[in-house]
Amino acid sequence: GQQLNQSPQSMFIQEGEDVSMNCTSSSIFNTWLWYKQDPGEGPVLLIALYKAGELTSNGRLTAQFGITRKDSFLNISASIPSDVGIYFCAGQLHPGNTPLVFGKGTRLSVIA
Amino acid sequence: DVKVTQSSRYLVKRTGEKVFLECVQDMDHENMFWYRQDPGLGLRLIYFSYDVKMKEKGDIPEGYSVSREKKERFSLILESASTNQTSMYLCATQTGASGNTIYFGEGSWLTVV
Numbered sequence A: 001g002q003q004l005n006q007s008p009q010s011m012f013i014q015e016g017e018d019v020s021m022n023c024t025s026s027s028i029f030n031t032w033l034w035y036k037q038d039p040g041e042g043p044v045l046l047i048a049l050y051k052a053g054e055l056t057s058n059g060r061l062t063a064q065f066g067i068t069r070k071d072s073f074l075n076i077s078a079s080i081p082s083d084v085g086i087y088f089c090a091g092q093l094h095p096g097n098t099p100l101v102f103g104k105g106t107r108l109s110v111i112a
Numbered sequence B: 001d002v003k004v005t006q007s008s009r010y011l012v013k014r015t016g017e018k019v020f021l022e023c024v025q026d027m028d029h030e031n032m033f034w035y036r037q038d039p040g041l042g043l044r045l046i047y048f049s050y051d052v053k054m055k056e057k058g059d060i061p062e063g064y065s066v067s068r069e070k071k072e073r074f075s076l077i078l079e080s081a082s083t084n085q086t087s088m089y090l091c092a093t094q095t096g097a098s099g100n101t102i103y104f105g106e107g108s109w110l111t112v113v
Helices: none
Strands: A005-007 A010-014 A019-024 A031-037 A044-049 A055-058 A061-065 A071-076 A085-092 A106-111 B004-006 B010-013 B019-025 B031-038 B042-049 B065-070 B073-078 B087-094 B108-112
Touching (some): A019 A085, A031 A071, A044 A055, A044 A071, A071 A085, B010 B019, B019 B108, B042 B073, B073 B087
Parallel strands (some): B010 B108
Antiparallel strands (some): A019 A071, A031 A085, A055 A061, A061 A071, B031 B042
16 A cells, blocks of 8 residues: 655654654645654544645644645654654545555654 | 543464454544554554445455444454564544544554464
8 A cells, every 4th residue: 555755764862952754745645644652552643734735733843734735744843752752644645535644654762 | 532442452362363352432433444553664554444334455454354343343353363463453543524533542462472
């Protein structure tokens, strides 16, 4: 099945730094979602994007739905130790009942 | 809040055993999914269901089957477990409406020895 290209695969950053990660695809997506997975847990939704160009924030997190509808990015500002985890992007190719397509994840490590 | 409950967090089974992973949701969602997650491979869709008694194969259905007798419950079945099915299994739900997100359970860690 199709997968999204998510980068970087992993990041090691200092506490307080800003973080940026992105997902790209050759296909046009209808919806972009960002999830975070803590170790040993299931992914939890962070931000959902439904319109091209949409920019949405959730606390220190900001995500954008690319104008071309083929990409999305997630930024985390002023990182803290509890930001550690795996971040996944997900997209829906068509509206209605089609399964999401997932990126392989970005593993974030924060050094205090 | 959406609650997706996976019955077993950690299981150890022997090769050849039949394994049942249960998932229950309390939000009356039409759509339910089973994924497996392996390091470096991300989330891979095994099976999904858009209605009771309905099922569709995902990307990696081989070695698995599913059952959806009631709307709130979606079971993943490993007919004869093998070591290459050692993995983290995630159940997820979604409303049937367009543009809605999916919600995951906490995951079930299965080890086949």
